Amino acid sequence: MKTIQIGKLQFNLDACKKMTKKEFFKIHSSICEKHNIDCEYAYEKVSGKKTTSNKD
Amino acid sequence: MAQECNCDTGLFNLQPSSCVTTPGITRKFVFVEYLKANGTVNGVDLSAPFGEAEIDALLANSDKTLRWFLSDRFKNFVTDRADPNFETVDNENLYVSQGTRTMSGNFYAAGADLAAKLDGNRCVELGVFMIDSANGINGIVNRDLFLDPIRLNKETFWSKINFPTEANRFNVAFSTEWDRIVLDGDIRTLGYSDHQTDLLNKVGLIDVLARFGVANSATEIAIDLYDVDGSAAGDAFTGLLVGDFTVFNETTGLPVVASAAVEAPNGTYTIEMNIAQTAGDILTVTATQAGFDFSQTTNEKITAI
Numbered sequence: 001m002k003t004i005q006i007g008k009l010q011f012n013l014d015a016c017k018k019m020t021k022k023e024f025f026k027i028h029s030s031i032c033e034k035h036n037i038d039c040e041y042a043y044e045k046v047s048g049k050k051t052t053s054n055k056d
Numbered sequence: 057m058a059q060e061c062n063c064d065t066g067l068f069n070l071q072p073s074s075c076v077t078t079p080g081i082t083r084k085f086v087f088v089e090y091l092k093a094n095g096t097v098n099g100v101d102l103s104a105p106f107g108e109a110e111i112d113a114l115l116a117n118s119d120k121t122l123r124w125f126l127s128d129r130f131k132n133f134v135t136d137r138a139d140p141n142f143e144t145v146d147n148e149n150l151y152v153s154q155g156t157r158t159m160s161g162n163f164y165a166a167g168a169d170l171a172a173k174l175d176g177n178r179c180v181e182l183g184v185f186m187i188d189s190a191n192g193i194n195g196i197v198n199r200d201l202f203l204d205p206i207r208l209n210k211e212t213f214w215s216k217i218n219f220p221t222e223a224n225r226f227n228v229a230f231s232t233e234w235d236r237i238v239l240d241g242d243i244r245t246l247g248y249s250d251h252q253t254d255l256l257n258k259v260g261l262i263d264v265l266a267r268f269g270v271a272n273s274a275t276e277i278a279i280d281l282y283d284v285d286g287s288a289a290g291d292a293f294t295g296l297l298v299g300d301f302t303v304f305n306e307t308t309g310l311p312v313v314a315s316a317a318v319e320a321p322n323g324t325y326t327i328e329m330n331i332a333q334t335a336g337d338i339l340t341v342t343a344t345q346a347g348f349d350f351s352q353t354t355n356e357k358i359t360a361i
Contacts, residue, residue, distance in 0.1 A: 008318045011316045012330075015313045015315040016315050028315070030273065
């Protein structure tokens, strides 16, 4: 299983890549917020899709 | 099992071969369930390769009926067989049966919880391989090319803790008896040169337990993992990654994919699941890490919300 660590959070890349952005946010926005992680940034990292212009 | 006497026995040649192997001082035990599921004795097949790879696999076997439960080192090992039972006939003491062999020792690097685990040995038909100071594996040979465990009388197994005093350290003492059918003359040693494994420096699996399992949402659960170390609170089990976890929906009978996980504080894991679970479903969490046994974490049931 491929994983990625963002802050304290570890994401399962295989599982997250199968999610739409909406699904990813629905599941992870709460825990991202709790651990001060920008969920938009996390989604970009796990999906490999650039969704904003001023990240990275 | 060798017979003490039968119609075919007579006097034996008593001269040993030029090289004699004898057991060393027992330092550790390997407990095993005495019988396999198929009814055969849970012994070592000496006709097949048996080295460190095979021993490591036995120590970590997920099937507890086949696993080698390796103890830590103990001290004060004593074993002795009581005098035989005699019947006195016409003032002659006639041999009737062998006396019982007991063995005992003390674990010094253990918490009181070890006593509870050792007492659990009364619950299964068990055998033991005695690991000696030269890494010899001592068991019983009573069938060709098998080293079988020494069968114990499970009902005789007991342990106790000895509280420390000004003169003595804390320790866990144990005692047990061999099964009455085991004969001293059937003891054999599988030497280090035969298995090439430093069992004295191997460790058995460590139990990891779970508590405070809770669902925070339809897609999020949290659970505390710890190992028992003799302290009241246990020792937080740290360092697991999202890929180490397996979440299982016991209600549907289906595994659930963990999409993310975080450990905060130490030993407390919050796990995100890729699909919302139905409220009321029962979820369990287990994990994988070499050297540890997580099978008891599934005793902690989490009700989905």
